[in-house]
Amino acid sequence: MDTKARKILIADDEPDILEILKYNLEKDGYQVVTAKNGDEAIDKAKQYQPDLIILDIMMPRKSGVEVCEILRAQPLFKDTLILFLTALSDEGTQIKGLTTGADDYVSKPVSPQMFLSKVHSLFRRLKKEDTTVLQVNDLTIDPDRFSVQYKGEEISLAKKEFELLYLLASKPGRVFLRNEILSQVWGNEVIVGDRTIDVHIRKIRQKLGVDCITTVKGVGYKFEL
Amino acid sequence: MDTKARKILIADDEPDILEILKYNLEKDGYQVVTAKNGDEAIDKAKQYQPDLIILDIMMPRKSGVEVCEILRAQPLFKDTLILFLTALSDEGTQIKGLTTGADDYVSKPVSPQMFLSKVHSLFRRLKKEDTTVLQVNDLTIDPDRFSVQYKGEEISLAKKEFELLYLLASKPGRVFLRNEILSQVWGNEVIVGDRTIDVHIRKIRQKLGVDCITTVKGVGYKFEL
DNA sequence: CCCGCTGATTAACATTAGGTTAAAACAATA
DNA sequence: TATTGTTTTAACCTAATGTTAATCAGCGGG
Numbered sequence: 001m002d003t004k005a006r007k008i009l010i011a012d013d014e015p016d017i018l019e020i021l022k023y024n025l026e027k028d029g030y031q032v033v034t035a036k037n038g039d040e041a042i043d044k045a046k047q048y049q050p051d052l053i054i055l056d057i058m059m060p061r062k063s064g065v066e067v068c069e070i071l072r073a074q075p076l077f078k079d080t081l082i083l084f085l086t087a088l089s090d091e092g093t094q095i096k097g098l099t100t101g102a103d104d105y106v107s108k109p110v111s112p113q114m115f116l117s118k119v120h121s122l123f124r125r126l127k128k129e130d131t132t133v134l135q136v137n138d139l140t141i142d143p144d145r146f147s148v149q150y151k152g153e154e155i156s157l158a159k160k161e162f163e164l165l166y167l168l169a170s171k172p173g174r175v176f177l178r179n180e181i182l183s184q185v186w187g188n189e190v191i192v193g194d195r196t197i198d199v200h201i202r203k204i205r206q207k208l209g210v211d212c213i214t215t216v217k218g219v220g221y222k223f224e225l
Numbered sequence: 226m227d228t229k230a231r232k233i234l235i236a237d238d239e240p241d242i243l244e245i246l247k248y249n250l251e252k253d254g255y256q257v258v259t260a261k262n263g264d265e266a267i268d269k270a271k272q273y274q275p276d277l278i279i280l281d282i283m284m285p286r287k288s289g290v291e292v293c294e295i296l297r298a299q300p301l302f303k304d305t306l307i308l309f310l311t312a313l314s315d316e317g318t319q320i321k322g323l324t325t326g327a328d329d330y331v332s333k334p335v336s337p338q339m340f341l342s343k344v345h346s347l348f349r350r351l352k353k354e355d356t357t358v359l360q361v362n363d364l365t366i367d368p369d370r371f372s373v374q375y376k377g378e379e380i381s382l383a384k385k386e387f388e389l390l391y392l393l394a395s396k397p398g399r400v401f402l403r404n405e406i407l408s409q410v411w412g413n414e415v416i417v418g419d420r421t422i423d424v425h426i427r428k429i430r431q432k433l434g435v436d437c438i439t440t441v442k443g444v445g446y447k448f449e450l
Numbered sequence: 451c452c453c454g455c456t457g458a459t460t461a462a463c464a465t466t467a468g469g470t471t472a473a474a475a476c477a478a479t480a
Numbered sequence: 481t482a483t484t485g486t487t488t489t490a491a492c493c494t495a496a497t498g499t500t501a502a503t504c505a506g507c508g509g510g
Contacts, residue, residue: 146400146441158497159443196499198457217456383486421488423468442467
C-alpha cells in the first residue's frame with residue numbers, strides 16, 4: 001500500500017454519509033477534509049488542494065455539478081480527480097456530470113468496499129507516468145524497465161536515486177533548484193532535510209562512475225556529460 | 226497510440242450516451258458507427274464488421290445480451306470484441322454478460338476516461354492474443370495448453386501463478402507496478418492484500434527453479450532471464 | 451588567513467518493502 | 481461429503497533503502 005497521505009475532500013450535506021466515508025478513507029491512510037455544502041466545498045478545495053474531490057450531486061448552496069464546473073474552470077483543479085456521488089434516481093444529471101469533467105461516479109447508497117475500490121483505482125489511474133526513454137550519449141535511462149545503462153553496462157539504482165537521476169537527465173544542462181528537486185522527487189507533502197538530496201546525488205555519482213551531475217553552488221544541480 | 230482507424234459500433238437507446246461515447250472515441254481516432262436498438266445493432270454489425278461492439282444491456286428490440294448471443298453464434302463475430310454497458314447496480318446481468326461471451330463490461334454512468342481506458346486495453350489485449358505462446362530462451366509459456374516448460378521440463382503452475390508469470394513474461398524487462406499486476410491479474414474490482422502478490426511470485430520462483438523474476442523495490446517486478 | 455557558508459562524506463539510525471512461513475478460507479473434484 | 485489443491489491472509493523477519501546528524505573540505509570575503 002502506498003501511503004503518501006493523499007488528500008481527499010468530501011462534500012455532502014448528509015452528516016451520516018460524510019462520517020462513513022471519512023472513516024473508511026482515513027482507515028485507508030488518506031487525509032480527509034469535509035464540507036457540508038457547495039460553497040464550503042469550493043473554499044476547502046482552494047484551501048487544501050486535495051488530490052481527489054468527492055462531490056454529492058444534491059447539495060445546498062451549489063450542487064456538485066456546479067462546484068465541479070467552477071473548479072474545473074480553474075487551472076489549479078484542471079487535473080484534480082473528481083468523483084460524484086449520485087442518488088440512484090437522477091439519470092439526467094449523471095449525463096450532465098460526464099460532460100462537466102468528473103472522473104467517475106459512485107451511486108448511493110454507497111458500499112464502503114465498492115467505494116474504496118473506486119477511490120483506489122482512480123489514484124491508480126492518476127499514477128500513470130510519462131514513460132519516455134532518455135538517451136544522452138552513452139547513457140540510457142529507461143523508466144519502463146527501471147534500468148540505467150552506461151556504455152552497455154547495466155547499473156542498478158534504488159528508487160529515489162533513479163527518480164532523481166531521471167529528473168535531472170530529463171533536461172540536460174538545466175539547473176534544478178533544491179526546491180524543485182524536493183517537490184518533484186519527494187512530493188510537496190513530504191519534508192526531508194537538505195542533506196538528503198546530497199546523499200542521493202552522491203550515491204548516483206558513485207554508482208555511475210561518470211561525472212555527469214554538476215553542482216551549482218548555492219543554486220542546485222544539473223545534469224551534463 | 227496505435228490509431229489504425231479501428232471500427233467501433235455502439236448500440237444504446239439513449240442518444241445522450243451515444244453522443245458522448247461517440248465523441249470521445251472519435252477524438253481518439255476511432256471510426257464510430259451507432260445503433261439505437263438491438264436489431265439495428267445486428268444489421269450494422271454485419272454491414273460494417275467492426276473491431277469492437279459496445280452494447281447497452283437494456284435496449285428495445287433485442288437486449289444487448291441477446292444481440293451478443295446472436296452475433297457470437299456466427300463465425301464472423303467469433304473473435305470480435307464485445308463490451309457491455311450495464312445499468313447501475315445490476316450485478317446479476319453483469320455476470321451473465323460475461324458468460325455470454327462479452328469481453329468486458331462498463332457500468333453506467335460512464336466516465337469518459339475510464340471508458341476510453343477500457344477500450345484501449347481491450348484492443349491491447351486483442352493484439353496480444355495473436356502471440357499466444359511466449360518463448361524466452363529455454364522457457365516456453367503456452368496459454369492455450371496452459372503449460373510452462375523450462376528446458377523441456379514441464380512445470381505445472383496454478384491459475385493465478387500462470388497468469389502472473391504470463392503477464393510478466395509478456396514484456397520481458399519491463400517493470401510491472403504492483404498496481405498494474407493487481408488490475409491485470411486480479412481485476413479492478415477485486416481487492417486483495419499486498420502480500421498476495423509476493424506469495425505468488427515466490428511460488429513461481431520456487432517452481433521454476435530459475436531466477437527469472439527480478440524485484441524492483443518500491444516499484445514492482447520484472448521478468449528477465 | 452581565518453571565518454562562515456555550502457556541499458561532500460560518512461556512519462549511524464529508522465523505515466519500509468518484500469521474503470518467508472504456516473495456516474485459514476475457498477474451490478474443485480471425486 | 482471428503483479430499484485435494486489453490487488462493488488469500490496473517491505474522492514475523494530480513495535486507496534494502498531512505499534519512500539524519502556529525503564531521504570534513506573547499507572557497508570567497510573581510
